[in-house]
Structures are given as C-alpha cells and as structure tokens.
Amino acid sequence: MYPFSFTKAADTRSALAAGQRGGRYIAGGTTLVDLMRETVERPETLVDISALPLRKITVTERGGLRIGALVRMAEAAAHPKVRTLHPVISQALELSASAQLRNMATIGGNIMQRTRCTYFRDVTAACNKREPGSGCAALEGFNRTHAILGTSDDCVATHPSDVAVAFAALEAKVHLLGPDGERSVAFADFLLRPGSTPNREQALRKGELITAVEIPAHPRPLKSGYLKVRDRQSYEFALTSAAVALHIRGGVIREAKVAAGGVGTVPWKLPAVERHLIGERPSKALWTAAAERAAEGARPLEHNRFKPELLKRTVERQLRIVGGTA
Numbered sequence: 355m356y357p358f359s360f361t362k363a364a365d366t367r368s369a370l371a372a373g374q375r376g377g378r379y380i381a382g383g384t385t386l387v388d389l390m391r392e393t394v395e396r397p398e399t400l401v402d403i404s405a406l407p408l409r410k411i412t413v414t415e416r417g418g419l420r421i422g423a424l425v426r427m428a429e430a431a432a433h434p435k436v437r438t439l440h441p442v443i444s445q446a447l448e449l450s451a452s453a454q455l456r457n458m459a460t461i462g463g464n465i466m467q468r469t470r471c472t473y474f475r476d477v478t479a480a481c482n483k484r485e486p487g488s489g490c491a492a493l494e495g496f497n498r499t500h501a502i503l504g505t506s507d508d509c510v511a512t513h514p515s516d517v518a519v520a521f522a523a524l525e526a527k528v529h530l531l532g533p534d535g536e537r538s539v540a541f542a543d544f545l546l547r548p549g550s551t552p553n554r555e556q557a558l559r560k561g562e563l564i565t566a567v568e569i570p571a572h573p574r575p576l577k578s579g580y581l582k583v584r585d586r587q588s589y590e591f592a593l594t595s596a597a598v599a600l601h602i603r604g605g606v607i608r609e610a611k612v613a614a615g616g617v618g619t620v621p622w623k624l625p626a627v628e629r630h631l632i633g634e635r636p637s638k639a640l641w642t643a644a645a646e647r648a649a650e651g652a653r654p655l656e657h658n659r660f661k662p663e664l665l666k667r668t669v670e671r672q673l674r675i676v677g678g679t680a
C-alpha cells in the first residue's frame with residue numbers, strides 16, 4: 355500500500371471542499387481499500403464521508419423512492435418500502451456479496467465499484483482502464499467472465515454491480531452534489547461505456563458526491579424480481595442476470611422494464627425485449643420470443659461464447675417468474 359492521508363468530513367461542505375482539492379471519497383471502504391492494497395488505486399488523500407447525513411430512504415412527494423448514497427446495502431434490501439415497491443432492488447442486493455459486506459457497503463459505493471476483470475487487478479498486466487494506452491490483456495487472454503455488449507477495441511470488462519442492473523431497469527436517477535450545486539443524471543447516462551477512454555467510468559465531475567439514487571414514481575404498480583446466474587450459489591459475481599418489472603392489467607402487459615447484468619460494460623437495458631412485451635398477453639411463447647431479442651448486437655469473445663444463449667435463457671426464465679406463468 356502507498357502512503358496516504360486520511361480525513362473524516364464532519365459535514366457535506368467540508369467533504370466537497372476536500373473532494374475539490376483532489377481527495378477521494380471513502381464510504382464503506384469494502385472495495386476501495388482492497389484496490390489500494392493491491393496498488394491498483396493510489397489516492398493521496400482519503401475523505402471519509404460516512405458521517406454525512408445521506409442515510410435515509412424516503413418516498414418522494416411524487417411517489418418515487420429516494421435511497422441515500424450512504425444507506426448500507428443490507429438496510430436498503432430490508433427496508434419495507436423497497437421490499438414492497440421494488441422487490442427487484444431488494445433481491446439484487448440480497449444476491450450481492452456476503453452478509454458482512456452488505457452490512458458495511460453503501461449504495462453509492464456499490465454503483466461506483468470498479469470492474470472485477472482480473473487483468474485490471476493485476477498491476478503487471480496491460481490494462482487500458484488502469485493505465486490508459488497500455489493495451490488490454492483480456493482481449494487475447496482468459497475472457498470467460500467479460501462483456502459481450504457495449505465493448506470496444508480498448509476494453510471488454512463488465513460492470514459488476516447487481517443493484518445497478520435493477521436501477522437501470524427502473525430508469526433511476528442519480529443525484530449529485532458538487533461545488534456548483536445539485537444536479538441529477540439519468541442512470542443510463544451515469545455509467546459510461548468504455549469507448550476509447552475506458553479509464554473514464556462515470557459522468558461525475560471533479561469532487562462531485564453522489565447524494566442519492568431515486569427511482570421515479572411509476573403510475574402503475576410494478577411486479578418485479580431479479581435473477582442471478584453464477585458459478586456458485588453464493589458470494590459470486592453474475593455470469594448473467596436479469597432485472598424484470600412488469601405491469602399486467604386485464605391480462606395484457608401494459609408496462610415492461612428489463613435489464614441484464616454480467617454481459618455489458620455497463621448494466622444493460624433491453625429496450626427491444628421491452629417493446630416485444632408491451633400490449634401482449636403473457637404466455638410461454640411470448641417470453642421465449644421476447645428473450646430471443648436480449649442478445650441482439652452481442653459480440654462474444656473466445657471464452658464467453660456461451661453468454662448470448664445463457665443471457666436469453668436468464669431473461670426468459672425471469673420473465674416467466676415475474677409474469678406468472680412459471
């Protein structure tokens with residue numbers, strides 16, 4: 355580990371001031387400290403934000419759900435409003451990491467976590483994300499867990515967060531606070547695809563702080579859930595996953611929100627699948643036909659040729675579970 359200085363912010367103003375001076379925020383520390391130990395991350399100053407008042411879950415005036423950035427994963431998963439309004443969020447969180455990690459790790463830190471690409475974490479390997487211009491060892495290396503959607507010639511790493519897939523499906527917004535005040539960014543625009551600058555991962559400006567993630571109000575109640583496919587039953591990242599939310603009334607699907615994880619360089623919204631469902635009556639044939647569109651545009655690599663088929667099956671199965679014809 356490299357030497358660093360540490361400061362604990364007493365309030366939001368002092369946190370922002372330290373962030374502006376180049377300080378790096380630390381919340382639960384469950385991923386940043388690991389990366390510092392491995393010398394992948396080398397911040398000079400850590401700014402502990404754990405005392406800031408960002409730990410509330412509230413229903414907004416319009417009926418949306420606002421989850422503070424410092425809410426622990428375990429707290430968010432167990433919260434009655436999250437459980438009843440958006441079970442897909444609770445399930446995605448409960449299927450993440452381990453109980454110990456979920457008790458410490460925060461929602462803001464979760465969506466900011468960096469890729470689990472092994473070459474990114476090995477400082478002796480070529481990695482454009484860690485060291486711009488150095489190359490990408492995964493392209494010719496062992497790329498079984500890597501992305502098949504949204505990749506570029508410079509990076510094929512997946513975004514590892516589970517709850518971010520639920521946020522993408524539900525078209526969440528990320529609330530930010532910076533020296534110029536507050537702003538919010540659509541979740542779809544917050545995490546960036548790699549392109550030729552895989553080292554740029556979020557649409558954050560210097561020193562900006564995530565204050566909350568907001569799920570907008572949905573005029574119609576959504577039935578939802580999350581399915582995660584992984585190499586072992588617990589404590590493992592997704593090979594593929596599906597977040598599905600549906601509103602079915604009068605036997606017809608009126609609203610459909612679907613996103614996939616483990617396959618994209620960012621959580622992958624599936625608008626073609628959604629379009630295929632709306633206005634239709636639930637049936638096994640419909641789920642199969644809709645899921646067939648999940649892997650459109652996929653570019654598998656040498657070791658993850660199984661992913662497009664696995665993705666289709668994951669989406670189909672979760673549509674059946676949420677749609678009620680399982």
Ligand SMILES: Cc1cc2nc3c(=O)[nH]c(=O)nc-3n(C[C@H](O)[C@H](O)[C@H](O)COP(=O)(O)OP(=O)(O)OC[C@H]3O[C@@H](n4cnc5c(N)ncnc54)[C@H](O)[C@@H]3O)c2cc1C
Pocket residue numbers: 378379380381382383384385386387388403423424427449450451452455458459460461462463464465466467514515516517562563564565589590591592
């Ligand atoms: C063994 C292991 C298994 C795991 N398995 C899973 C899994 O299956 N699914 C899954 O989704 N995750 C998994 N994780 C990741 C885990 O969920 C994250 O480590 C955790 O959510 C990070 O939250 P944190 O508060 O500890 O973040 P920190 O480590 O404190 O910070 C992470 C990053 O976020 C930034 N940051 C934190 N808060 C803010 C804020 N409010 N504003 C701006 N920047 C901020 C920090 O600067 C840092 O860059 C796993 C982690 C481990 C170690």
Ligand code: SF4
Pocket residue numbers: 469471472473474480481482483484489490491492493508509510511552
């Ligand atoms: S896939 Fe991305 S993170 Fe992994 S080695 Fe290549 S550039 Fe680095």
